Amino acid sequence: MFRRTEMKSALIFLSVFSFLAAVLITSSVLAQEEGTFTVSPGDFTARKVPPTGYAYTIPQDLVVWNRDNVERLASITVEVPPENMVSPGYEPIPNENWVHPFFVTPDNLFVSSILIPENSFVLAIISLDMPRWENLTGQKWEVWIPVERQPQPGEIGVLRPTVRMKIETAEELPAEGTESTKYLVIAVGVVSVTVALGLLVWSRRR
Numbered sequence: 001m002f003r004r005t006e007m008k009s010a011l012i013f014l015s016v017f018s019f020l021a022a023v024l025i026t027s028s029v030l031a032q033e034e035g036t037f038t039v040s041p042g043d044f045t046a047r048k049v050p051p052t053g054y055a056y057t058i059p060q061d062l063v064v065w066n067r068d069n070v071e072r073l074a075s076i077t078v079e080v081p082p083e084n085m086v087s088p089g090y091e092p093i094p095n096e097n098w099v100h101p102f103f104v105t106p107d108n109l110f111v112s113s114i115l116i117p118e119n120s121f122v123l124a125i126i127s128l129d130m131p132r133w134e135n136l137t138g139q140k141w142e143v144w145i146p147v148e149r150q151p152q153p154g155e156i157g158v159l160r161p162t163v164r165m166k167i168e169t170a171e172e173l174p175a176e177g178t179e180s181t182k183y184l185v186i187a188v189g190v191v192s193v194t195v196a197l198g199l200l201v202w203s204r205r206r
Contacts (some may be wrong), residue, residue, distance in 0.1 A: 036067040037149045045166040050174040053132030062101070062124040062163060064147055066116035072149050075113040076101045076105070076124055079144040080173045086142040090166055093141040100127045101145050126165065134175060139169045
């Protein structure tokens with residue numbers, strides 16, 4: 001009887017030990033993997049954002065790094081955070097369709113999914129397209145922007161670093177813009193991304 005009890009205890013101990021070891025090993029692997037796929041900045045605030053009624057490019061690019069030795073497929077989306085998880089003083093954005101994040105290809109095309117070469121990076125831009133409504137001025141919202149790395153065959157788990165973007169809208173509606181002004185806003189965003197990409201490449205080559 002004593003031997004059976006002793007054997008049962010040993011089996012329970014081995015089961016628990018194996019489980020904990022598996023958890024620790026998996027956590028260690030995922031932690032190492034997270035270092036190979038990063039997004040920066042992970043948290044930022046866009047201030048004095050005007051509810052223009054047309055697309056407005058946020059002057060803050062996201063840098064998505066793939067430090068793996070193989071190319072990776074990444075996708076970028078938008079989420080409304082739970083009310084109990086937003087930053088103090090902010091509310092979840094009322095409509096996630098106002099936020100449009102895109103990767104920028106070498107040909108300056110805007111896409112929601114992209115193949116990132118090994119040991120390389122891509123830039124993502126964020127545009128807001130809010131209605132021109134008076135009640136949208138002076139607001140403070142938070143929106144989450146997940147960037148998901150698709151797993152390869154045989155991999156366990158999905159890496160999904162998420163950017164916390166806080167939005168503070170302007171206190172007043174902007175003056176009515178002409179069509180040329182609208183296109184200028186979009187063009188400035190494209191030029192900013194191109195310049196930022198060039199600077200990053202130059203800094204890596206130094």
